[in-house]
Amino acid sequence: MLSVTYKMESSVSRIYIIHTEATKNTSRRLEEDLQPLSKFSGLLPDIASAYSVGSADDVKNVFGAIKKDCIDNNVKPLLHVDFHGSEQHGLVVKPGHYLSWEWFASRCREVNIACQNKFGVVMACCYGLNAIRGVRIGELVPFQYLIGSQETIYEGADIDDSFSLFYKKLFETRSFEVALVGLPNKFQPFYAEKMLFIVLAKYLKAGTYGKGFQERKERLITELVEAGQYPTPQNLKLLRASITERLKFDKDGVQEVIDKYSASFLGQPSQIKIDDLMTILDR
Incomplete structure (x- = not known):
């Protein structure tokens, strides 16, 4: 929580x-x-x-x-x-x-x-x-x-x-x-700004950063294996590397999402920065 x-x-x-x-x-x-x-x-x-x-x-x-x-x-x-x-x-x-x-x-x-x-x-x-x-x-x-x-x-x-x-x-x-x-x-x-902060933090936690990111990555690997990828150690290593690159955390991209929702929800730029969200999620 x-x-x-x-x-x-x-x-x-x-x-x-x-x-x-x-x-x-x-x-x-x-x-x-x-x-x-x-x-x-x-x-x-x-x-x-x-x-x-x-x-x-x-x-x-x-x-x-x-x-x-x-x-x-x-x-x-x-x-x-x-x-x-x-x-x-x-x-x-x-x-x-x-x-x-x-x-x-x-x-x-x-x-x-x-x-x-x-x-x-x-x-x-x-x-x-x-x-x-x-x-x-x-x-x-x-x-x-x-x-x-x-x-x-x-x-x-x-x-x-x-x-x-x-x-x-x-x-x-x-x-x-x-x-x-x-x-x-x-x-x-x-x-209002606190609500926006919490929603954005949950977005990151759900699959873009930290534990949520790791769970999302493993879920995608499981889905690919079930779809026919043979789970040899080498294949799993390549899958993990490929998925990690594809899902790589992009701070600038996430800040753009923050700015977008700040504009639509608050009607103006917010003081919320990606580093603030990461600090909360790293606790």
């Missing part, structure tokens, strides 16, 4: 808070906690006024406003989503009306394109981590990072004061790793 430590610093310049009628109280408390810190201490980024929504069109308009800010003012946005959530149906915009997780992710992708993969999302709702379930390598990721839970969230035990402390610590230290300590353990981060 791959173990990858990933550290990410915050570059947020504006926080947007979005809530429904059912969650307006927790959203208001968060805004009241953060506004003084932003205005008077300069500790936090600009806090946009909280948006109250009651329909899919309202939510689309909020995303449109964030997108416009990104294009016109080079904003690096963080969206705080204070909704109720349903594991199966998505975000509850009002009783009996839902925004599917896929719909929400699609709106996020539009903003992430506009801000060049600098869009962050914090899901203060039940099952908010489900918003990542449609993320696929090869398609532009909807957000640079998302913090959410795959469990039920309870007002009071899970939300009261936790997010105010989270944001204060995040912008004091600019470290997600430090800030997340203040949230309940059920909240977990998704980092």
